[in-house]
Amino acid sequence: ADRLLSRDALAQGASLAGGWRFQPGDNLAWAAPEFDDSDWPTRTIPHRAPKGGAQEALQFSWYRLTIQLQGNIEAAGGQSPLLGVQIGKVLSAYELYIGGELVGGVGALPPDSEVNYDRMQVYAIPASALTAQGELVLAMRVWGGSALSTSLWGEGPHEGAFRIGYYRDLIAASFFNELPAVAMCILFAGFGLYHLYLFSRNRQLRTYFWYGLVALNISLYAFLSSQLRYYLDWPFALYEKVEFGTIYLLPALFIQMLLSLLAKPAGLLMRAYQGAFLVFSLLVLCVPGMSILFRTLFYWEMLCLPVLLWMPWQILRAARTGNPEARTSLIGLVIFIAACANDILIDIAGLTTPRLLPVGFVAIMLSMVISLANRFTTVLTSLESEVAQQTAELRSANRRLAVAAREDPLTGLLNRRGLLDIAAAEVQRFQRTGRTFSVMLVDLDHFKQFNDRHGHACGDFVLQEVAGLLCQRLRDMDTLARWGGEEFILIVPETSGPGAAALAENLRSCVAGHRFHYAGQEMAVTLTLGLATFVTGDNLEQCIARADAALYRGKAAGRNRVEIEAPEVVGAIA
Numbered sequence: 001a002d003r004l005l006s007r008d009a010l011a012q013g014a015s016l017a018g019g020w021r022f023q024p025g026d027n028l029a030w031a032a033p034e035f036d037d038s039d040w041p042t043r044t045i046p047h048r049a050p051k052g053g054a055q056e057a058l059q060f061s062w063y064r065l066t067i068q069l070q071g072n073i074e075a076a077g078g079q080s081p082l083l084g085v086q087i088g089k090v091l092s093a094y095e096l097y098i099g100g101e102l103v104g105g106v107g108a109l110p111p112d113s114e115v116n117y118d119r120m121q122v123y124a125i126p127a128s129a130l131t132a133q134g135e136l137v138l139a140m141r142v143w144g145g146s147a148l149s150t151s152l153w154g155e156g157p158h159e160g161a162f163r164i165g166y167y168r169d170l171i172a173a174s175f176f177n178e179l180p181a182v183a184m185c186i187l188f189a190g191f192g193l194y195h196l197y198l199f200s201r202n203r204q205l206r207t208y209f210w211y212g213l214v215a216l217n218i219s220l221y222a223f224l225s226s227q228l229r230y231y232l233d234w235p236f237a238l239y240e241k242v243e244f245g246t247i248y249l250l251p252a253l254f255i256q257m258l259l260s261l262l263a264k265p266a267g268l269l270m271r272a273y274q275g276a277f278l279v280f281s282l283l284v285l286c287v288p289g290m291s292i293l294f295r296t297l298f299y300w301e302m303l304c305l306p307v308l309l310w311m312p313w314q315i316l317r318a319a320r321t322g323n324p325e326a327r328t329s330l331i332g333l334v335i336f337i338a339a340c341a342n343d344i345l346i347d348i349a350g351l352t353t354p355r356l357l358p359v360g361f362v363a364i365m366l367s368m369v370i371s372l373a374n375r376f377t378t379v380l381t382s383l384e385s386e387v388a389q390q391t392a393e394l395r396s397a398n399r400r401l402a403v404a405a406r407e408d409p410l411t412g413l414l415n416r417r418g419l420l421d422i423a424a425a426e427v428q429r430f431q432r433t434g435r436t437f438s439v440m441l442v443d444l445d446h447f448k449q450f451n452d453r454h455g456h457a458c459g460d461f462v463l464q465e466v467a468g469l470l471c472q473r474l475r476d477m478d479t480l481a482r483w484g485g486e487e488f489i490l491i492v493p494e495t496s497g498p499g500a501a502a503l504a505e506n507l508r509s510c511v512a513g514h515r516f517h518y519a520g521q522e523m524a525v526t527l528t529l530g531l532a533t534f535v536t537g538d539n540l541e542q543c544i545a546r547a548d549a550a551l552y553r554g555k556a557a558g559r560n561r562v563e564i565e566a567p568e569v570v571g572a573i574a
């Protein structure tokens with residue numbers, strides 16, 4: 001026997017890795033337990049053959065293992081749980097015989113050959129397979145595959161678990177072994193969809209879009225590189241095409257994500273480089289047959305080398321200039337590159353470490369999630385400060401507008417609207433306190449003639465000067481406003497008829513005595529003022545109308561004078 005196994009070892013599941021008898025060629029008699037394979041050489045399983053050998057290309061070879069179970073084995077067929085074997089990945093198709101009986105296989109053997117190198121399978125050991133002496137013979141009839149696949153991929157049992165144990169334990173273990181891949185698939189699908197959702201909410205977050213695509217791509221890859229994909233029941237070539245399609249596309253997406261993260265524009269050369277990955281990906285998806293995978297892998301791997309140098313270089317540069325997102329990404333990237341290096345060495349140098357690419361993906365994607373969360377905070381903060389700044393600008397613009405809406409641009413006095421607000425407040429004050437106020441309408445005399453003689457610009461100048469002169473003679477509480485054209489209005493609080501008349505006379509004489517100087521010329525203007533005092537039962541329009549009537553009478557009476565409202569009109573109100 002090649003192996004001795006105790007019952008305890010069996011209960012815990014024992015590895016079948018190690019030396020098996022090996023013989024190229026094909027003879028179904030080699031399946032029989034009684035066949036004597038003692039002169040066959042041994043070969044280690046799993047076994048990565050050097051590429052290019054193609055020793056078993058287009059032909060069969062057999063692997064045999066004789067196991068001697070020790071202890072009370074006869075019970076095994078009866079009360080003991082059913083036994084089983086797990087066969088790992090075999091290039092490229094095989095049949096399994098246990099105790100001389102065909103129990104199954106993976107892929108199809110010639111003449112209906114079908115490459116299938118990725119499936120692990122658990123087989124029940126028929127009770128009859130075990131001899132009375134506790135001997136068990138496993139025989140694998142392995143088809144080497146096409147010359148192309150063999151020369152590029154090696155041949156035979158090459159990867160995964162080869163074990164014997166209780167059937168139900170092996171089935172459970174083969175399911176639980178796939179859980180990390182399922183977890184990764186769900187994790188990345190979640191990452192991907194969430195970031196696409198965030199992008200759909202805020203189109204500014206472009207990096208999120210590319211991150212989402214990368215994550216979904218990895219999620220698909222994680223699923224298709226797990227054994228659970230066989231639940232889909234697709235043809236083997238289709239699994240491989242989609243799996244390779246995702247992997248081949250990944251560098252282009254990674255580059256895009258990094259460019260976006262570092263806010264770098266993509267040059268023509270970079271676009272062409274990304275395009276090459278896209279072409280590779282489409283090629284494996286669209287060109288029928290498996291052989292396209294064998295042909296493209298090497299070139300794709302070569303094409304990847306620049307990315308593996310370019311990405312760390314870009315991230316290092318950004319990290320050195322103090323980009324915090326680049327710093328976080330750098331940690332993930334280092335782990336990712338180490339994982340890639342490990343896996344490439346498994347393929348090209350026969351390293352026997354476990355494949356680490358999934359770990360690398362998790363590392364880089366997690367570091368990117370952290371970077372993107374930081375980016376999100378930065379975007380939010382800058383958005384907030386932008387909003388705050390704009391709000392402040394809007395407020396001050398509103399304030400300026402509100403002032404402008406109440407101001408006369410020529411004289412800087414309040415305009416009619418501004419005056420009406422003040423006057424309304426004055427009316428309310430009168431109603432509260434009984435303290436009266438007077439309204440004065442002030443009009444420049446013959447201003448049309450003045451304009452005609454001296455020009456409009458000179459008229460403007462005089463209007464400004466008159467406003468200034470009047471203001472100088474007013475108290476702080478008085479309000480002078482431009483009522484329209486060449487007419488001003490004055491609200492004089494806490495002042496009734498006689499006081500207001502005195503003030504009006506003062507204003508009139510002041511302007512009449514003033515000499516204006518404009519463009520080397522000296523000139524004078526006069527004012528006519530109409531005066532009214534607010535009384536009980538009054539309203540603002542009436543009061544202004546009385547002042548206007550007084551002004552009109554003043555004009556009619558020869559101008560340059562102060563006219564007080566008619567007492568009989570006031571009496572009628574009271």
Ligand SMILES: Nc1nc2c(ncn2[C@@H]2O[C@H](COP(=O)(O)OP(=O)(O)OP(=O)(O)O)[C@@H](O)[C@H]2O)c(=O)[nH]1
Nearest residue numbers: 444445446447448449451456457459460485486555
């Ligand atoms: N320069 C200047 N002229 C103005 C402005 N607003 C109104 N005017 C002029 O003021 C003149 C007012 O003319 P009228 O209403 O006929 O009155 P007036 O010539 O002053 O005659 P009386 O009021 O009857 O003394 C018009 O010619 C207007 O063009 C202004 O902002 N600037």
